[in-house]
Amino acid sequence: MDFLEINADLHIHSKYARAVSKRMEIPILAEQAKLKGVQFLGTGDCLHNKWLAHLKENLKGEGIYTYRESETKFVIEVEVQDKDRVHHVILLPSFSKAEELREKLLGYSDNLDADGRPWLRIGGEKIAEFVLESEGLFGPAHAFTPYFGIYAHFNSLKECYGKYSEKISFLELGLSADSYLADKISELHRLTFLSNSDAHSPYPLRLAREFNRFKIKEFSFEELKKALLQKDGRKVILNCGFYPEHGKYHLSRCKKCLTFYKLEDAKKLNWRCRNCRGTINKGVKDRILELSDCEGNQERPKYTHIYPLTEIIATAYSIKSFYSKTVSEIWEKFIKKFGNEIKVLIDSPIEELKKIDKKVGEYIEAFRKDEIQQIPGGAGVYGKLLPLKKEPDVEFFKYRQKGLGEY
Ligand SMILES: [Zn+2]
Ligand SMILES: [Zn+2]
Known part of the structure; x- marks a missing residue:
């Protein structure tokens, strides 16, 4: 049997989680995943x-599930919040195992059904024990983010997962980090990195805005497990996602007036803003630099930087709203020609893209050459792409970013 190469986004939310679109339902997800170009959710x-x-x-x-005749496959998944406010992603092999885990956790949550992302009164070690009993896989979600990442609360995997730290199957990078940054922490070198969307809406602007390309033989839970544990040639061969600068917690930044700070300055100021006395939020980059004990890891699969096509089109044409008619018309032209967004963003020749739309083709070319300019994100505000060859005017965008309603 030959290997398959499939695109996967293994962490999303349903309409029953807080602040999630009511459209987050299986039939819509199956249809939108096809337009995005992911086969596995x-x-x-x-x-x-x-x-x-x-x-x-x-x-x-x-083990792996399908919606009717669609090409989209699903793995049973949940994100939970533990007693230390750390988020974990859990993958399970069947509905019955999900029910079994639910039964066990009922006694450790005030209400498992209050939120799709339940709050548990136990820590990472106990959660790991339950997941292993249910033959599931687990790992920290968005590991470096300031409020709910494992490294916001702990200095090592072991501090959180205790005797089960060797049993972690993956680590999710989150939107504000990529492999190159995360590999500065040597305890992570052995782990598969996942770049997932954590999407709260089913449309290609959000769904699989970060995704992973897996090499497996077939769609089964066993194959997924082998790939995450890097066994028998199964593995993640490509991570795709935002430039870390685009994530909303990338740099250290004042929560009130949005001034950026370098780590050493923020420390000197005891994390109080020099301008407004607001709290400085420690960015993912600085948190990783604090924990960093090496230069990197040469063995890691490539990490390709991308943004949603809608955002690229809007920026290339200096259109403020991602939802404008012009933006969707251009988007549809590309999808009609290439079939899905991921093919446009990373797989199709630039010359072919330029035939559909020159400006957008040039912008995607700049991505592939790493020639993007942007205002970085921080303190809960996403970064902002800039038109090509425009110097970032941080002071100006600092205030405009507050009003970026789309985020
Ligand atoms: Zn989370
Ligand atoms: Zn301030």
Whole structure:
């Protein structure tokens, strides 16, 4: 049997999680995943009773599940928050294992059904024990983000997962980090990195805005497990996602007036803003630099930087709203020609793209050559792409970014 190369986004949420679109349902996800170009999705929120019922009603299969005749496959997945406010991603091999885990966790949560991302009164070690009993896989979600990442609360994997730290199957980078940054921490070298979207809406602007390309033999939970554990030639061969600068927690920044700070200055100021006395939020980059004990890891699969096509089109044409008619018309032209967004962003020749739209083709070319200019993100505000060859005017964008309603 030959190897398959498939694009996967293994962490999303359902309409039953806080601040998530009501359109986050399986039929819509299956259809939008095809337009985006991902073949494999996490279900999100599988411990929530209503979402679990929706999943069982819509998905058929064993280990890996399919919606009707669609090409989109799903793995049973949930993100949970532990007693230390650390988020974990969990992948499970069947509905019955999800039900089993739910039963066990009922006693450790005030209400498992209050939010698709449940809050648990236990720590990472106990969660790991339960997941292993259910033959599942687990790893920290968006590991470096300031409020809910493992490294916001701990200095090592072991501090969180205790005796199960060797059993972690992956680490999710989150939007504000990439492989190159994360590999400055040597305890992570052995782990597969996942770049997932954590999407709260099913459209290609959000779904699989970060994704992973897997090399596996077939769609099965066993194959997924082998790939995450890098066994028998199965593995992640490519991570794709934002430039870390685009993430909303990338640099250290004042939460109130959005002034950026270097790590040493923020420390000297005891994390109080020099201008407004607001709190300085420690960025992902500085947190990684604090923990850094090496230069990197040459063995790691490539990390390709991309943004959603809608955002690229809007920036190339200096259109403020990603939802404008012009933007969607150009987007549709590309999808009609190339079939899906990922093919446009990373797989198709630039010359072919320019035939559809020169400006957008040039912008994607700049991505592939790493010639993008942008205002970095920080303190909960996403970064902002700039038109080509425009110097970033940080002072100006600092205030404009506050009003970027789309985010
Ligand atoms: Zn989370
Ligand atoms: Zn300030």
